[in-house]
Amino acid sequence: MQPTKISPATLAKLAKLGIHHRSDLLLHLPLRYEDETHLAPIAAVQPGETVQVQGNITHSEIAFRPRRTLVCRLEDGGGELYLRFLNFYPSQQKQLAVGKQIRAIGEVRMGHYGLEMVHPKCRAVDNDTPLQQSLTPVYPTTAGLAQPLLRKLITNALETLPLSDTLPDALLKRLKLVGFAASIQLLHNPTPDMAARALEERSHAAWRRIKFDELLAQQLSMRVHHRERSKRVAPILAPTLEPHQQLTARLIKALPFVLTKAQQRTFAEISRDLAQPHPMQRLLLGDVGSGKTIVAALAALQAIENGYQVALMAPTEILAEQHYLKLRDWLEPLGIVPVWLSGSLKKKDKQLTAEQIASGETLLAIGTHALFQQQIEFHKLGLAIVDEQHKFGVQQRLALRRKGAASKSVRGEPVEPHLPQANALRQAQGERPEGFNSNEPHQLMMSATPIPRTLAMSYYADLDVSVIDEVPPGRTPVITKLVSDERRDEVIARVRSACMAGQQAYWVCPLIDESEALQLQTAIETYEKLRAEFPELKVGLVHGKLDNAEKVRVMAAFKAGELQLLVATTVIEVGVDVPNASLMVIDHAERMGLAQLHQLRGRVGRGAAQSLCILLYQQPLSELARARLKIIFESTDGFAIAQHDLQLRGPGELLGARQSGVAMLRFADISADEGLLNHARKAADELLRDFPEAARAHLHRWMANKHDYLHV
Ligand code: ADP
Ligand code: MG
DSSP: OOOOOOOHHHHHHHHHTTOOSHHHHHTOOOSEEEOOSSOOOGGGOOTTOEEEEEEEEEEEEEEESSSEEEEEEEEOSSOEEEEEESSOOHHHHHHTOTTOEEEEEEEEEEOSSSEEEESOEEEEOOTTOOOOSSOEEEOOOOTTOOHHHHHHHHHHHHHHSOOOOOSOHHHHHHTTOOOHHHHHHHHHSOOTTSOHHHHHTTOSHHHHHHHHHHHHHHHHHHHHHHHHHHTSOOOOOOOOOOGGGOHHHHHHHHOSSOOOHHHHHHHHHHHHHHTSSSOOEEEEEEOTTSOHHHHHHHHHHHHHHTTOEEEEEOSSHHHHHHHHHHHHHHHGGGTOOOEEEOTTSOHHHHHHHHHHHHHTOOSEEEESGGGGSTTOOOSSEEEEEETTGGGSOHHHHHHHHHHHHHHHHHHTOOOOTTHHHHHHHHHHTTOOOOOSOOOOOEEEEEEOOOOOHHHHHHHOSSOEEEEEOOOOSSOOOOEEEEEEGGGHHHHHHHHHHHHHTTOEEEEEOOOOSSOHHHHHHHHHHHHHHHHHHOTTSOEEEEOTTSOHHHHHHHHHHHHTTSOSEEEEOGGGGSSOOOTTEEEEEETTGGGSOHHHHHHHHTTSSOSSSOOEEEEEEOSSOOHHHHHHHHHHHHOOOHHHHHHHHHHHHOGGGGGGHHHHOOOOOSSOOTTTTHHHHHHHHHHHHHHHHHOHHHHHHHHHHHHGGGGGGTTO
């Protein structure tokens, strides 16, 4: 048996799934199973069921309703159902010609003509085509990577790679764990006699073993990284005792609102971390609108009180600019004047700002990723704040962490006492040793992807988590409406009357995955159409390709109420705060992910007025799109939405983990598997103490491709 050759295109798709090495295929486990081991009589199937049926095609046509659709009728002697395809190839049409015998598997629902399956999986069969002997695994996948190919690659990996156990026998016996090889084989190819339910609910012994392994790997890596972090050095930024220097207290007093309990608590956690001689690495989680910015501003002031610089980074220019304006309002009265840095600044201005940062004249620099480009050197960076951190790549975050070190080596400040050890560790981890002083900044990361705290902690090897779990008082929840595209005219009328009554509205353009150019074109077309539609309104357009000055101008005009309708791409997804906007239309909402929809909707409902979010969708909806729209319609609680998102997509894609590779737990659930977690904790200590080889092998199996990212 030879390992299968994998094409570069397939490799890229596998990478999207977090599969970088052949051995990662082994741990890419099924999401669920399809039972192709028996056939259901059509007369007995119910809408909502996923079943396999077999019969003859008795009718086949291409209908236009309104889109070109292939519709076939399948009869098995006892009943009939329709198979419907929106995208199809001529070859498929041939395969589904009248008279053919077909086996189809899919979700049954009530359609136009009766029972139907939309885009079922079909194959031609004859009377004695055998049924499958084992349940068919369905793997998490990504666009363009078909199940059969993924299955083939995984089967090949199972046959060609060693599946040796990483754990000592005694441990397996004591914890009554089954072998790794047996578990993994069984989960990929369960026999039909196995209870599908136990597999899907992940309560089977094979799952127990895999979950244990995963939790153990997490515990091991947390210990390794904790040890490593405690050897790193950061400036002590304790709250100052000098009353006239207490900037944080002065800001709190000057605010037009009172901090929520959650804001006070999370700031206290951050404040305590900053006073430690080791770098803080804390994630501040809070739903959209929960008020993270003020907490970040307070953290910044505590660093500034100590004479250190602060960098605040945002993923888009719009957001960075907005932070700049807000923080300037808050901090200028205290004598702190922030600077603003973005890629689109004129060269001369950039130069000037860079000089102010390098000389230490500037204590607070706000900007986009331009802040951690190589030319930018900080004089004395004490704290780096990253807003909407899931939008940043890992490399960018690593670069920022190194900023503190780079600045110091230039200035020649005292040598870090732990440097030799720290560098040895860095080298062991494949990182470059740092400059002659590796004093590094504290890091505060913020995210509005509100996942349960226990889950968040399970995502990162070495990140402490603070959660803002309440929104400021006085907000009215947003009303959400789902509207089919056929009723677009009514939506347009609604926008008109709202804007005429003095409200402001967003119109969010459809997301087009394949092409940025196409997305831009769609945005411009939508804008032109709406402008023609609303001659009486002032309409603006904002998208990612506008130059900065223009973006700022449009956003400022919208904020000032000079524009009533803002047509926007998803660049407004993160952070944008215009409290008077109370209506949002999201075009082609079925194309967007849950987190994105929640973020977008969070742009309204920021003021006292009742807000409305209209999700325009195009029929027919895929199973997944339908599930997403239902969730977003039913819930406005970001934590609940994230929990559903997790169930729909699996944790790999939450939190931008897809791009950063930091998702730590894919299979175990910290709250449900608490017993296993306790075993894993003890086993981790035992392994590190008595079986370091086993610990290393185990970490290698589970963490190989995450290694670079674990200490970001
Ligand atoms: P997010 O957590 O989404 O970043 P922001 O920091 O942008 O939220 O805050 C949302 C809005 O709520 C802002 O206009 C902010 O000034 C306001 N805000 C923050 N904290 C409070 C509070 N405790 N009481 C009232 N309003 C607040
Ligand atoms: Mg924000």
